[in-house]
Amino acid sequence: MTENNAENSAFSEWEDISTGEFELAERAALRRVAGLSTELQDVTEVEYRQLRLERVVLVGVWTEGTAADSEASLAELARLAETAGSEVLEGVVQRRDKPDPATYIGSGKVMELRDVVQSTGADTVICDGELSPGQLRQLEEKLKVKVIDRTALILDIFAQHASSKEGKAQVELAQLQYLMPRLRGWGESLSRQAGGRAGGGNGGVGLRGPGETKIETDRRRIRARISKLRREIAAIGVIRETKRGKRVANEVSSVAIAGYTNAGKSSLLNALTGAGVLVEDALFATLDPTTRRALTPDGLPYTLTDTVGFVRHLPHQLVEAFRSTLEEVADADLLVHVVDGSDGMPEKQVSAVREVLGEINEKRDAPMPQELLVVNKIDAVGELTMARLRHLFPSAVFVSAHSGVGIDELRTVIAGLLPRPEVVVEALVPYARGEVVARVHRDGEILSEKHTEAGTLLSARVRPDLASLLEQFATNGTPA
Known part of the structure; x- marks a missing residue:
């Protein structure tokens, strides 16, 4: 009897506790913090990652x-999923x-796929x-698991x-453009608030809204x-255009490195310039373009730009x-593919x-730059x-950015394809104007150089802007 009284007393005490006090008690209670247990100390990193990774099944349709x-x-989809x-x-x-x-994949195959997912x-x-929004919805309803397509996977990476x-x-813009037609909801989240007098019968005061669903x-917020x-x-594009404009004004040749993801573009940039940019054996390790200065074997400067990698069926949202x-x-003078x-x-x-390069260039009037195919690895x-x-790509240059094989040959080929300075000048530059000689060495092509009592006698091939600067030192007294 005493036990029953105690239980009834305890029950009456619990009845008096409000919901807020329940939440407060829950917050004050002991909670297990994931990841602090020493239970997993002896497992390898691979085994630990397997415990945490999302488990996926891949589905493809072979049409051609x-x-x-x-x-x-x-x-390739498996590598993307692992990435x-x-x-x-x-x-x-x-x-x-x-x-x-x-x-x-068809209603019958969906049932087979559901068995694979469950097993x-x-x-x-x-x-x-x-996937279209309808296909996505149908598959999720029938499979009872999350379904994504190749585009969503690449956007996630x-x-x-x-x-x-x-x-x-750029990535957020592409994700929102992909998400916009795929927004969906259920039940009350899609119900329309009646506007004006139309809601008087059902909603009444306080429920007459603008007539806009969630x-x-x-x-509207996404737009x-x-x-x-x-x-x-x-x-940000204006800032990049300004930097590019300065390089154009200085007549510095530009080389863009493009290619498939994980083809070794960043490794090639490092091999040619010693840039030290991130190199990783992973898909889409490089997203932000990196520009570095390089020199041809005869000393002419040019810029090398490492760009984002491409992949088959690259989402149009990303290209845009x-x-x-x-x-x-x-906009480069040479494209190293x-x-x-x-x-x-x-x-x-x-x-x-x-295919992607053609899509980029379709809205431009100017032709694409000359392409140099480089087979890496x-x-x-x-x-x-x-x-x-060698049979597939007879005109390509074959290199290994990792070991350095073929890099010197590639430098020579790039130098031969870059636009050359077109104005030949002969000038006697006083020793007091050493900065002019230095600029000719940096931005021009020295044909001959001789030191005389009056100054440095130069014969060089330079660009028009530098030729105009050297006019005052022309050896024949006329503009060079």
């Missing part, structure tokens, strides 16, 4: 090309004339293509790697954010958002890069593969 092409595309921080459990491909408009314990399905203000703004509000991001990117950055490629020689299908890489291929590469 060979079976090897479809498998290579799915293998984004996922553990790939399974990959399936379906042969179809075209993706199913409702569920991407593997996956929590995400990644499709090797861009870009968001992880963006570091500069411009890079972050999803419409979200879209406002997109407009702001475009203004920010345009303002990164247009101002990618125009560094289109880097190809990964160790890839199984390097010709597919070349086609994908040229030849230290990782055998003789048979080298023979195939």
Whole structure:
């Protein structure tokens, strides 16, 4: 009896506790902090990452090309998923004339895919293509797990790697453009507030609103954010255009390094200039363009710009958002197109890069710069593969940015393709004007140099702006 009284007394005490006191008690209670346990001290880093990674199943639709092409595309999707921080459990491909408009792979195959997801314990399905909003909704309803497509995956990787203000703004712009048509909600979040007298019957006072649903509000906010991001990117683009204008005014030749992601562009920039930029065996390790000064073997200066890598089916939102950055490629005097020689299908890489470059240039009047194909990573291929590469790309330069093989030859080829100074001058520069001689050495091509009693006698090939400066020192008394 005493125990019952005690229980009733305790129950009556709990009845008097308010909800706020429950929340306060919960906040004051002991909570387990994840990640501080010593239980995992003896496991390897790989095993620890496997405990934390998102578990995914890959799905592809083979519509054209060979079976090897479809498998290579799915293998690339697996690398993208791993780069984004996922553990790939399974990959399936379906042969179809075209993706199913409702569920991407057809209703029957969706059931089979659901069995695969349940048996593997996956929590995400990644499709090797861009899904329509309807396909995305149907798949999530039937599979009961998160579904994303190739475009969303690439956008996620870009968001992880963006570091500069411009890079972050460009990635956010691309994500919002992708998200806009895919906004969706359920139940009351989509209900419309009746405006004016229309809500008098059901809602009454306080519920007569502007007649805008939550999803419409979200879209309006996204449109406002997109407009702001475009203004920010345009303002940063003006700064880059100013820097580019200074280089043009100084007649400094520019070389842009472009190519497939993880082809070794940053490694090549380091090998040519000693720039020391980030080099990582990962997809899209470089998002922000890096420009460094370099010299030809005969001493002429030029700039080298490392740009973002491309990939098959690069999302149009990214191409549009990164247009101002990618125009560094289109405005260059020479385009160094880097190809990964160790890839199984390097010709597919070349086609994908040229497709994106064509998309960048379609709104421009000027032609694309001359292209120099450079096959990298030849230290990782055998003789048979080298023979195939030389047959595929007979005019290419073959190098290894890692070991340095072929780098000197590449410098020579680049120097031969750059625009040369076109004005030949002969000038006697007084010793008191040593800065003029230094500039001729830096920005011109010395043909001959002789030190006399009156000064330095130069014969050089220079650009028009430097030729006008040397007019006053012309040896024949007339403009050089």
